[in-house]
Amino acid sequence: MNNPHRNKLFGGDVDWFTVLLWLLLCIIGWFNIQAAVFDPNYPSLFSMNTNYGKQSIYIFSAMLIAVTMLVVDAKFYSSIAPVLYAITILLLVTVLIVGRNVGGNQAWIPIGSFRLQPAEFAKLATCLLLARYLSANSNRNPNLKTLFFGAAIVLLPVLLVLLQPDTGSALAFFALVFVFYREGYISGPWLLFGGLCIMLFVLTLAFSHWAVILTLAAICGLGIYYFRKKRKIITNLVVLFAICAAYVFCVEFVYDNVLQSHQRNRIDVILGKIDDPRGQGYNLNQSKIAIGSGQFWGKGYLQGTQTKYNFVPEQSTDFIFCTIGEEWGFVGSMVVIGIYLTLLLRIVNIAERQRTAFARIYAYGVACILFFHFAINIGMTIGIVPIIGIPLPFLSYGGSSLWSFTILLFIMLKFDSNRKGIV
Amino acid sequence: MNSLFARKYIIQGIFIVVAVIISARLFYLQLIDQSYLLSANNNVLRKMVIYPARGVILDRDGKVLVQNEPVYDLLVTPREVKALDTALLCELVGIDKAGFERRMTTARNYSPYKASQFEKQIPSTAYATLQEHLYKFRGFYVQNRTVRSYPDSIAAQFLGYIQEVNDRNIERSNGFYRPGDYIGASGVEYAYEDLLRGQRGVKNVLVDAFNRPKGVFAEGKYDTLAMAGDGLVSSLDKELQILAEKLMRNKIGSVVAIEPNTGEILTFVSSPSYDPNLMVGRERGNNYMTMLHDPHKPMFIRPIQAQYPPGSVFKVVSALTAQQANLIDEHTVFNCPGGYRYGGGRAIMRCTHVDGATALIKSIQRSCNTYYGHTYARMIDHRNMPSAEAYELWREAVMKFGIGHTLGIDLPGEKSGLLPTADYYTKAYGNAKWGSSYNISLSIGQGEMGITPLQMANIMAIVANRGFYYRPHLIKGIGEQKIVKEEFTEKISAGVDGKYYEPVIEGLSRAVNIPGGTGYAVRIADIEMCGKTGTAQNPHGADHAVFFAFAPRENPKIAIAVVVENAGYGGTWAGPIASMLIEKYLKDTVTLPKYIQDRIYNADLLPKLETEKPQEVTMAAPKRQAKPKEEPRKEEEVLFVHHSAIMNRYE
The missing domain is CATH 3.90.1310.10 (Penicillin-binding protein 2a (Domain 2))
Incomplete structure (x- = not known):
């Protein structure tokens, strides 16, 4: 074994930089959870009854989990993937039957004083199985059949999570599109097409679908005129236009008939179609006030009035970024975003240095899931994406979320620590 | 594989772009848009008044x-x-x-x-x-x-x-x-x-x-x-105020008592009154409306807003001003045949008595109308000047006693009373050729003259002080330092020298303390009270009972005026009330016979509701119509006419 690194803890080279970023995020999370639930009348710094007291237990147990993940043999993860996936699917079904309804979502299984959220672990299982399935086919050229089954692996839990209905968690799975892109199952234009679809979705809902279709027709017409000598391009344009128009109608239909009224409301608020500072818009408005009032340096630790006096609902969980924005200001926000971006780029780099397709695909999956949570969670607190209830990884209060993201990350680190060895 | 490896950069690029978009948004929220800071403050800051x-x-x-x-x-x-x-x-x-x-x-x-x-x-x-x-x-x-x-x-x-x-x-x-x-x-x-x-x-x-x-x-x-x-x-004396309000219960009228050497008002009763607690709390609106529609007008501040013809109290002013003008002196004697004849002898202003030769002291003691008819005639007709000019001199002297203008009490709504100018008569009669007989009733405080109970009490304070008064006031000290307003420490002269007061005071004293005097029934043992009954003419119904007094004679401590509307003779109703209050104030007891007290306490002198209007003097607009020379006045032209004049004008 050719191993120049002295550090052989956990049987390989652990990427300590990533571990450090993870630890930093957990610690930042803990302090901000404390600020979010801090009651000036009972200023005890540490109590097991409080959310930050519990969070410290979660963090310590997450550390144990992290160590466990590093100790377990890497092959185990690969072999357990189908079993884990099956268990998760089972749990997702179970939660629909016996789950506890919290905030309109049947997403929790109560276990003693803790509540388990299977959707969080479904991401892990899906990533593992997807990595295993795609890597098994990595010797062949990417083909539609593999893409189809890969997509099915992803879409099965999505379907079950949607039934809870937990749209936020379900959407997170779609971030895995980058995995397919990286592995060559989806080409650049298709990715662009996906982006176009999202754009059309937003535009359709923000304006009327007729306006969107007319605009598209105009652009198409210009394109046909410009490429009037090239029949192939004209054909493609017409096809594309037809698809887009059909899609726009679909969006309209889904919005009107499939989405639930609270989801419609959230979308409408974010698109500025309705101004409702008391209902759906209340969270967003208070969230923006919290972050905006932080200004450059922030109000200081435990000094955020929005945070301290509970103006932002769910502040220790989904809206934890408000506390950061308010008490630590632009500087603090940039630090957190910087740490996240560093972590994401690092994970991509780690992915690319893996020797096995399995490890690489899995690492990309991790990056995608984390990226989605990062972008959507922060985006919703500052009003650039609809409010969908998903946590900010490692920062938000909650055991399920912290543990599942930790497991997700440290399995990847385990693979990485073995990258120079034989998997 | 190489091409796929390059996709790493696309993915990383997307990550970076999204992070930049988020950062830009944060930059805008936190650094550019200041409204969020304001909103945050609005959220948590409550200005509690x-x-x-x-x-x-x-x-x-x-x-x-x-x-x-x-x-x-x-x-x-x-x-x-x-x-x-x-x-x-x-x-x-x-x-x-x-x-x-x-x-x-x-x-x-x-x-x-x-x-x-x-x-x-x-x-x-x-x-x-x-x-x-x-x-x-x-x-x-x-x-x-x-x-x-x-x-x-x-x-x-x-x-x-x-x-x-x-x-x-x-x-x-x-x-x-x-x-x-x-x-x-x-x-x-x-x-x-x-x-x-x-x-x-x-x-x-x-x-x-x-x-x-x-x-x-x-x-x-x-x-x-x-x-x-x-x-x-x-300046109010709470005990005295309580007693006075009790005495005035079920009567319409006023009590004003002044401490002469300070101008401080000791008692200020406007009856009927109301419970001030009714003007507080959630029922206030209803109570207010009830009171507003009460026919007895409890909201009307009678001591400073009701204006009555002064009656006898004005004789005191007449006696003093005439002396000061050297028109009479203590020894001037007029014959009282039972009335003062004027207008060429065809009209008479009657007295209640036939006293014959009457000097100043006796004129006050007996309230002789004749004496003051003559005095007024000298004032207006015999001063070697047009009567209008003489009238103005007289009016000026009278005004110094606080008649015809507000005294400046520290309450809103004070009325000035009524004291017509010479012009008023000139206009009323069409020319300036009028004389004392045209408005002879002014000589005894009837006719077109109105004063408030406060002014009445103030005149008594002037007499008690022998020539001056302090502006009557209700607040004697402000704040921790008990500051007195400067305007209330200013000594105001009534324009009559001190020496002229003694005969008048002697007359007032005799009216109370000599058997047969109008106030003899309400005299107070051990205290020489100087005072007089009065009757204010009321064209709308029974006359108003008036009593005014000060006590003791030397170094007076209290000057008082009591008006009981529609109560008839002053000695019956107003006198006992004044007497009891003075004794209560000076000796803290009341020795007036029990039956008189009971009569006062139990009396219900509220008018029947048909005659509900509280007495108020308004300046009747002078009528310009031509007058027969021998008939200078018509009844309806003036609100207040002396009783004798009404009944006996054409004897």
Whole structure:
């Protein structure tokens, strides 16, 4: 074994930089959870009854989990993937039957004083199985059949999570599109097409679908005129236009008939179609006030009035970024975003240095899931994406979320620590 | 594979682009748009107005006349109101559903973002339970206030009342008052509003999302303390006031007693009165309307607003001014054949007696109309000048006794009384060729002359002081230092030298203390009271009983005027009341025979409601119609005509 690194803890080279970023995020999370639930009348710094007291237990147990993940043999993860996936699917079904309804979502299984959220672990299982399935086919050229089954692996839990209905968690799975892109199952234009679809979705809902279709027709017409000598391009344009128009109608239909009224409301608020500072818009408005009032340096630790006096609902969980924005200001926000971006780029780099397709695909999956949570969670607190209830990884209060993201990350680190060895 | 490896950069690029978009958005939210900081402050900062306690008013011995009692206003900020248990709130506040909706609409119309009054003056008892449930009603909070409370329910017209400011008050105050504030609307509360109201304070309180107070903002750096209003020491003698109000019960009229050597008003009764506590609290509006429509007009401040012909008290002024003008002296004698004939002997102003030769002292003692007819004739007709000019001289001298102009008491609404100018008669008669016989009744304080009970008492104070008075006032000390207003320490001369007073005082003394005098029945043992009964002519019904006096003769301590409307003869009703008050004040006992006291206490002299109008003198517009020379006046031209003139003009 050719191993120049002295550090052989956990049987390989652990990427300590990533571990450090993870630890930093957990610690930042803990302090901000404390600020979010801090009651000036009972200023005890540490109590097991409080959310930050519990969070410290979660963090310590997450550390144990992290160590466990590093100790377990890497092959185990690969072999357990189908079993884990099956268990998760089972749990997702179970939660629909016996789950506890919290905030309109049947997403929790109560276990003693803790509540388990299977959707969080479904991401892990899906990533593992997807990595295993795609890597098994990595010797062949990417083909539609593999893409189809890969997509099915992803879409099965999505379907079950949607039934809870937990749209936020379900959407997170779609971030895995980058995995397919990286592995060559989806080409650049298709990715662009996906982006176009999202754009059309937003535009359709923000304006009327007729306006969107007319605009598209105009652009198409210009394109046909410009490429009037090239029949192939004209054909493609017409096809594309037809698809887009059909899609726009679909969006309209889904919005009107499939989405639930609270989801419609959230979308409408974010698109500025309705101004409702008391209902759906209340969270967003208070969230923006919290972050905006932080200004450059922030109000200081435990000094955020929005945070301290509970103006932002769910502040220790989904809206934890408000506390950061308010008490630590632009500087603090940039630090957190910087740490996240560093972590994401690092994970991509780690992915690319893996020797096995399995490890690489899995690492990309991790990056995608984390990226989605990062972008959507922060985006919703500052009003650039609809409010969908998903946590900010490692920062938000909650055991399920912290543990599942930790497991997700440290399995990847385990693979990485073995990258120079034989998997 | 190489091409796929390059996709790493695309993915990383997307990550970076998204992070940059988020950062740009944060840059805008946190650094460019300042409105969020403001909104955050609006969220948590509540400017709580701390209302100062209004100044307390004490009597001259430091006993409380007006104090403050805590009540609570319920405020609502409509925007913050979330779904709530309307039924519970209504029950706690004591309103119905419709009332709730109406109040919410009013508050929303005022402003959805600002707190406005939902319900005023919730008493402490109701507040206790309301407070326990207040956390359930988001957007509602409570503000402490104080309301006035009157432990003895006396001196209503003097103390006045406070009411919520109206738009005009707010506009005029340059922003001092805000909707929902209280302002003195009458009496001392109005006159001393600037001192009583104190200074509002502001407390910046932090509240949480449920509007629960969470502490002070910036350690109270921007808070201001409420400064309680200045306390006032009234000149009123509470015991005397209580007795006087008791005596005046079921009678219409006034009692004014003045301490002559200071001008401090000891008693200020306007009857019928009302319980000042009725003007406080949630029932105030109804009570106010009831009083406003009360035919006996309890809101009418009789001591300073009712104007009566002075009657006998004016003889005192006549005697003094005539002496000062050297028209008569102590020894001048006029013959009283039982009346004063004038107008060529065809008209007569009768006396109640036939006294023959009458000098000054006797004229006062016996209230001789004849004597003053002659005196007035000398004043107007025999001064080697046109009678209009002579009249003006006379009028000027009379005015120095406080007749015909306001005295400047520290209460709003004081009336000046009535004392016509020479022009008035010249216009009324069409030319200046009128003389004393044209308005001879002025000589005995009848006719076109009206004075308030306060002016009447003040004349007695002038006599008691032998020639001067201090502006009668009700507040003798302001604030901690007991400051006296400068205008109340100024000695004002009545324009008659001191030496001329003795015969008049002797006459007043004899009227009370010599058997047969009009006030003999109400004389006080051991105290030489100087006073007189009077009768004020009332064309609308029974005459008004008047008694005015001061005591003791030397070094007088109290000057008093009592008017009982429609009570007839002054000695029967007004005299005993004045006597009892003087004795009570000087000796703290009342020795008047029990049967007289009982008669006073039990009397009900309220007029039947047909004759409901309180007596008020208005200047009758002079009629320009041509007059027959021998008939200078017609009855209907003047409001007050001497009784003898009415009955016996054409004998």
